[in-house]
Amino acid sequence: MLPIKDTVRSWSFPWVNWGLIVTNVLVFLWMVGLGPEAELVVRRFGLTPAYVVGSGDPGVFVQFLTAMFLHGGWAHLFSNMLALYIFGDNVEDRLGSGRYLIFYLLSGIAASVVHIALFPHSTVPMVGASGAISGVLAAYVLMFPTARVITLIPVFFLPLFVEIPALFYIGGWFVSQLLNGFATIVTGVGAFGGVAWWAHVGGFVAGALMLPAFRARTYRRRVYRDEYFPW
16 A cells, blocks of 8 residues: 555645755665665664763764664655655645744654663664654644545556545554554564664654644634644
């Protein structure tokens, strides 16, 4: 099941959202060009819980930001950027570009904090924009509860396009993160299956909690068919 687009119209061009997508792609292409040396970049700029907790160097906290722009592979990058492309423009549209950028970065930082709090001794570097994007997903589903996501479902090698309520799509995704997160608690592995599940959960919850403070109060009022309570 591959999401293609949502049914919510944006009223402004998402400059920040596209800037984030382009930056992530360019950083990844740069890493690909490094070859085997890319692992050194991940070690230096990825977020390693044990190093953050045990280091007395204030500079280590820069990794909370740099880790958001590193990805572990093409699939990792594609899935994150696709989600950001589909849902990020609408969130930026309602929050405003400046608020959206701060909201995005704080969601990513909160995601990392949750992961470190649960697995402070992990020596596996955490990379990716997933935590920040999780916050964006939370904001999206709260602001557009009646929106729908057009998804591609292959049926016997034939493409089938289906509209799924965003509430079910994102809600189902969040439940899957929780279930996998609990699996990491049981196994004691911070990144079960190579994914920092609790970072996703932390970013999502942080995004939901921060949204009321970030929504643009001066935004022009319209009646939106895709919202229960237009802001």
